Amino acid sequence: MNEYDSNRIYDFAKKINYFKTENLKEVDCYVLNTCHIREKATEKVYHDIGRIKKKFKNKKKPIVVVTGCVAQAEGEILLDKEKYIDAVIGPQSYHDFNKTILKIEKNSKKINSTHFDVIEKFDNLNLIKNSSNKVSSFLTVQEGCDKFCKFCVVPYTRGAEYSRSIQELYNECKNLVDNGVKEITLLGQNVNAYNFKGKKLSDLIKEISDIKKLERIRYTTSHPVDFSEDLIELYKVSNKLMPLIHLPVQSGSNYILRKMNRNHTVEEYLDLIERLKKINPLVKFSSDFIIGYPGETDKDFNKTLELLKRVEFINSYSFIYSPRPGTPASKMEEVKSDLSKERLIIFQKTAEEIKTKYKKSLFNKKVKVLFENKVKNDESFFGRDEYQNPVIAKSNENLQGKIKEVNIINGNSNTLFGEEIRKTDRENCAA
Ligand code: SF4
Numbered sequence: 001m002n003e004y005d006s007n008r009i010y011d012f013a014k015k016i017n018y019f020k021t022e023n024l025k026e027v028d029c030y031v032l033n034t035c036h037i038r039e040k041a042t043e044k045v046y047h048d049i050g051r052i053k054k055k056f057k058n059k060k061k062p063i064v065v066v067t068g069c070v071a072q073a074e075g076e077i078l079l080d081k082e083k084y085i086d087a088v089i090g091p092q093s094y095h096d097f098n099k100t101i102l103k104i105e106k107n108s109k110k111i112n113s114t115h116f117d118v119i120e121k122f123d124n125l126n127l128i129k130n131s132s133n134k135v136s137s138f139l140t141v142q143e144g145c146d147k148f149c150k151f152c153v154v155p156y157t158r159g160a161e162y163s164r165s166i167q168e169l170y171n172e173c174k175n176l177v178d179n180g181v182k183e184i185t186l187l188g189q190n191v192n193a194y195n196f197k198g199k200k201l202s203d204l205i206k207e208i209s210d211i212k213k214l215e216r217i218r219y220t221t222s223h224p225v226d227f228s229e230d231l232i233e234l235y236k237v238s239n240k241l242m243p244l245i246h247l248p249v250q251s252g253s254n255y256i257l258r259k260m261n262r263n264h265t266v267e268e269y270l271d272l273i274e275r276l277k278k279i280n281p282l283v284k285f286s287s288d289f290i291i292g293y294p295g296e297t298d299k300d301f302n303k304t305l306e307l308l309k310r311v312e313f314i315n316s317y318s319f320i321y322s323p324r325p326g327t328p329a330s331k332m333e334e335v336k337s338d339l340s341k342e343r344l345i346i347f348q349k350t351a352e353e354i355k356t357k358y359k360k361s362l363f364n365k366k367v368k369v370l371f372e373n374k375v376k377n378d379e380s381f382f383g384r385d386e387y388q389n390p391v392i393a394k395s396n397e398n399l400q401g402k403i404k405e406v407n408i409i410n411g412n413s414n415t416l417f418g419e420e421i422r423k424t425d426r427e428n429c430a431a
Contacts, residue, residue: 001187002068004138005091006033009067011128012097024055029063029101036069036153036324042078045070049084063087063104067094069157073325075114090114091158092143095124118143118162126168133179135372135401136216136384141169141204142188147223149250150261151290151321151329154189163188163196166207173208182401183216183370184208192222192231202230209240215403216370216386220246221288224264227272235280243280244314244387247272248288252307253300256293260329266307273311284387286315291347292340293321294332301343308350314358314387316351320344356413359389366421367391369406371399390415 009031010020018029030052034041045066056062065087066078072090079085086104089096093113100111130137144159145152173184186204188194194201205217217240224247234241247269251257254265276283289304308316320340323330369391371383380392381399385406392415393399393406399420406418 001138001140001143001189002033002035004140004187005068005094006031007132007138008125008128008130009033009094009097011125011131012095013101014131015128016098016101018101027062029065032064032066032068034066034068034070036073036157041070042074045078046082049082053084063101065089065097065100067091067097069153072114072157073153075112079110079112085110087111088114090116092116092118092121095121116159118159122164122168126172129175130172131179132176132181134181135370136183136185137176137181138185138187139169139173139176140164140187141201141219142191142194145189146193147190147225147263148261150259150332151293151324151327153324153327156326158189161190161193161195163194165196166199166204169204170207170211173214174211177211177214180401182214182403183218184214186217186219188219189221190223190226191219192226192228200228200230202228202234205234205238205241209238214240216240216242218242218244218388222247224249224269224272225262232275232279235276235283242386242388243282244284244286245276246286246288246315249307250288250290251293251296251300252304253296256296256300256304259295259332260290260293266303270307270310284314285311287311287313287317289316289318289347290321291318291344292335292337294329294334296321296335296343301347305347305350308347308354312354312358313351314355314389316347316354318344318347318351352413359411359413359416362389362408362416363410365408366405367408367416367418368403369393369418370403371401373400374398385416391418392416393418393420395420 021027032045032048034045052064063086064084066085067089068091071088075088078088087100089100093115096113100113103111142163144161145154146161148155192201194204208214249269250260250262252266273285367385369383369385371381373382375382375392380394383391385391391406405421407421408416408418411417
């Protein structure tokens with residue numbers, strides 16, 4: 001979501017003549033768009049500002065703005081602690097970006113813009129075109145979260161759930177596709193809770209599926225509890241909805257899930273997976289895991305490991321639990337750090353084995369790849385298949401923006417390497 005937000009902040013900034021530059025000597029304004037989900041996010045901000053300070057030691061100070069969830073969570077503290085920062089702008093106020101910069105240009109007063117006004121933000125965003133012209137683009141459809149998982153800061157930094165209107169999303173999506181975008185990833189902290197006047201995520205997907213040149217639709221991140229029947233049904237009929245579902249489970253232990261306030265059991269999660277597989281046997285899953293959550297015993301951890309093996313997630317994102325200030329979990333007693341590290345190593349080793357086995361199963365198989373860009377200094381193109389596996393294929397033809405069948409020759413646990421199947425190859429195959 002921060003990538004989407006950064007692009008949209010830039011769409012605003014261009015209106016007041018600020019443009020991206022690779023030439024750091026000519027920077028007039030730094031924007032640090034931050035994420036508070038990962039550990040030590042605030043320290044990273046201070047560290048980055050230290051680097052900027054050094055660079056501009058004997059030069060005119062650039063304007064420095066911190067945006068995103070760290071700005072929201074830390075606001076005034078950041079401004080007090082680091083005098084080099086000129087403004088903090090929270091994720092629901094970045095439509096204030098231009099106003100803020102112009103004010104700083106005029107007088108050097110510090111500005112804290114961290115009010116929650118998501119409606120005003122999107123009303124303002126709708127007035128400026130989303131200028132992304134990449135092959136694959138993000139589109140924020142929903143923000144905020146009402147789930148209050150005990151470890152998570154999102155309900156405090158992004159606020160309550162808010163869904164944008166189907167019409168404005170259709171318009172933004174159409175504009176992106178007219179600019180050359182072929183794949184859209186619908187974004188939301190809890191995307192399948194999308195609800196605009198009774199219209200759900202499945203309705204939105206059906207609506208944008210009508211855009212002719214839009215080839216692929218993805219969405220992230222979903223909560224198992226909000227996975228409704230209409231969305232499951234869509235996997236039977238939609239040929240634009242991609243078959244990889246990112247479905248965070250966090251733990252394989254019911255005791256820990258309860259402690260996290262996830263509001264579902266492992267059995268319910270597995271039942272959902274079975275129903276999705278039944279409706280479309282091609283679907284595969286990826287997930288997020290928190291290792292060493294307060295109270296996690298060896299038994300709980302082993303249950304998480306069992307779940308990983310049982311579902312065979314093709315991608316598993318795992319992190320050691322780290323407390324976020326202000327969340328209920330931050331007051332719970334932590335698992336010893338050595339133990340959490342040990343468990344993470346075991347978990348990631350198993351996850352890697354599953355991933356490698358899966359990647360190997362694709363050797364000598366055909367996959368459909370949407371090519372995103374040319375590989376630097378090489379006659380190859382980079383793209384992703386329907387399951388988001390990175391694929392590199394050699395070609396003399398410009399494949400950017402095209403969907404091609406590729407025969408996978410080999411690969412490693414990350415990237416697959418293959419050859420584009422040309423028409424003549426296919427004819428030969430058929431013969
Ligand atoms: S559902 Fe996701 S965004 Fe919402 S509180 Fe839980 S972890 Fe955070």
